[in-house]
Amino acid sequence: MKNYKFILSGGGTGGHIYPAIAIANELKVHYPDCEILFVGAKDKMEMQKVPQAGYPIKGLWISGLQRKLTLQNLMFPVKVIDSLLKSFRIIRSFQPDVVIGTGGFASGPLLKVAAMMNIPIVVQEQNSYPGITNKILSKKASVICVAYENLERFFPKDKIKITGNPVREDLISIESKKWDALTYFTLDATQKTLLVLGGSLGSRRINQLIAKEIDFITSQNIQVIWQCGKLYFEEYIHFARPNVKVVSFIDRMDLVYAAADFIISRAGASSVSELCLVGKPVIFIPSPNVAEDHQTKNAKAIEDKKGAVLLKENELDEKFEAVFSNLVNDEIKQNELGSQILKLAKPNATIDIVKEISKLLKK
Structure with missing residues (x-):
């Protein structure tokens, strides 16, 4: 078997x-013998x-670009040119068979250069509303792996594969880990x-x-992991x-999900995909300060399937106590939310994405 080489690019947040x-x-x-190289943004996690x-x-x-005029914005064109040149040097030196982007600042220049060099690129879009980088890259992508339906509005229909989002393998069976x-x-x-995330x-x-x-x-006989x-x-x-x-941070997400009876969470794509697998009652509080308000759209897609409760930030002071009380005191509601969100899980997402990558190697 050929010793395949892959470059993966994604970062900025854990979700990428x-x-x-x-x-x-x-x-x-x-x-097993493949070579893998990651490319990220210099000062990111x-x-x-x-x-x-x-x-x-x-x-x-x-x-990324800031929303107001800053020195960082003035430097943006210089950074893009520098990143394109460095991406070219990295790709020419490493000679990848496929380049995979999961979003974040660095994936834009890298995948752009890979496409210019006629190397197959795979875009993995985690959100229900894509960011501008992936919209641009989609025109040159060989395959676009998505987690949500109805993304033909943004991407070429013939390139879309609904795979779900990759998640930690240790989340697939947490029931046995409660004790x-x-x-x-x-x-x-x-x-x-x-559990508060x-x-x-x-x-x-x-x-x-x-x-x-x-x-x-805590007055409702509830303990908290915050x-x-x-x-x-x-x-x-x-x-x-x-x-x-x-x-500050949780290393054992499998155990913390196993411990939880209720979850309050942001609605980043990776969090949503993990919570679908976990199958517990969730209150999503999406961040309004993200590109295209995609967290609200992610949470709404789950709420529309009766799989979670959605509370917007501007509703918290008025509605939180009533919504939380209703949830913790209604076992029927808890079971319904848990079973409905579980139906949306895609536990084989990572395998299915790698299958799409494998198809490109055979072309």
Whole structure:
């Protein structure tokens, strides 16, 4: 078998990095002797997370445009040119058979250059509403792997494959891990557990909500695991007590999902895909401060299938307590949400994406 080479590019947030790592791991299963290189943005979290997963990574000098006039925006054209030139050097040196982009700043220049060099490119779009980078790249892509239906509005229909989003393999069967999870997080088995997730970097608005409502939540015989994000840890650690675990980051997502009875979460694409697999009652609080408001669209796609509750940030003060009380006191509602969101899971997403990549190798 040929010693295939793959470049994967995606980063900026965990939502782009972890799918790329999952695809890389599955490529290694199919092609044990393959060579894999990651390309990311120099100052973003992928420069730490990818090497921790065991893969080499090269960084590009690239960042997104700000919404106001800044020095960073004035430098953007220079960064793009620099990143295109470095991408050309990386591709010419590594000679990949396929280049795969999972979104983020660095994937734009890299996949653009790969397409110019006639190397097959695969775009993996995680959201129900694509960002501008993937819309542009889609015209040159060989395959576009998506997680949501009805994306023909944005991408060439004949290139779309509905695969779902890659997720951590250890989330596929968490039911058997409940007791291990309770021990790991030193939780009380007689209480229900609320898991609060603000995304890999944390969410200021969700943290503010939980700080305000923590006494209300715990008064209902509920204990809390609160992932506040490393940027906010020092600000909120003083809320910790035996029935409130405040953490900056969670390494064992399989155990924390196994421990949870209810979940409050942002609606980034990777989080939504994981929560579909987990099959627990979820309240989505989407961030309104993301491109094209795609988190709200992600959450709405689940709510429309009766798989989750959607609360917008501007509704929290008025509606949170009533919505939360109704959920925790209604077992029928809990079971319905859990079973409906589980129906939307795509546990074979990573395998299906690698199958599409394999087809390109045979052409």
